[in-house]
Amino acid sequence: QSALTQPPSASGSPGQSVTISCTGTSSDVGGYNYVSWYQQHPGKAPKLMIYEVSKRPSGVPDRFSGSKSGNTASLTVSGLQAEDEADYYCSSYAGSNNRNYVFGTGTKVTVL
Amino acid sequence: EVQLVESGGGLVKPGGSLRLSCAASGFTFSSYSMNWVRQAPGKGLEWVSSISSSSSYIYYADSVKGRFTISRDNAKNSLYLQMNSLRAEDTAVYYCARVPPGSRDMDVWGKGTTVTVSS
Numbered sequence: 001q002s003a004l005t006q007p008p009s010a011s012g013s014p015g016q017s018v019t020i021s022c023t024g025t026s027s028d029v030g031g032y033n034y035v036s037w038y039q040q041h042p043g044k045a046p047k048l049m050i051y052e053v054s055k056r057p058s059g060v061p062d063r064f065s066g067s068k069s070g071n072t073a074s075l076t077v078s079g080l081q082a083e084d085e086a087d088y089y090c091s092s093y094a095g096s097n098n099r100n101y102v103f104g105t106g107t108k109v110t111v112l
Numbered sequence: 113e114v115q116l117v118e119s120g121g122g123l124v125k126p127g128g129s130l131r132l133s134c135a136a137s138g139f140t141f142s143s144y145s146m147n148w149v150r151q152a153p154g155k156g157l158e159w160v161s162s163i164s165s166s167s168s169y170i171y172y173a174d175s176v177k178g179r180f181t182i183s184r185d186n187a188k189n190s191l192y193l194q195m196n197s198l199r200a201e202d203t204a205v206y207y208c209a210r211v212p213p214g215s216r217d218m219d220v221w222g223k224g225t226t227v228t229v230s231s
Contacts, residue, residue: 034216051217093216
């Protein structure tokens, strides 16, 4: 069960923007509008930041936005802040089978 | 407050068994599909298993199929993961996560419970 492909790292200065890609296949990212993004600080549980490709849960700053084109989804963090430094994982629903969900390889975002 | 609390983790020898629990509160547990997701030390997230709200649909990752069993008790607002024939590669933090009705995305996660498989 192959993971979705994310860049290992991304960085930006405070106030700048960073975009993270998440590449899958037509069987996951490209096949469903159920791509989500999670933020994980060290030693903490993942926190939902984006769901259904581009929707933000209540309480998540509008600096976080999501999009999708074909088999690739993206997360953009605008106006970077120190507290945005964390690991970010994408996830996609992959159908009603024994590959129900697939996660990305993870991206470490560093605020310079 | 919506909350998921995992328990049952610990140190177990290879070939041993462990049963994880996830206690839900603050929402109508019986309306939500639930998942187990794990994270090996220093590694990424890996989906393990999912169960629909009424237990009608159950799925497992290939890596655990035949060894792990997911179940739930809606009367007790609890989710379980019975883990048998444990291997070193099952060592991880195990999270439970809920999926709202009509969605497929996991919106609330517990803090996790640690499973260590070692002799």
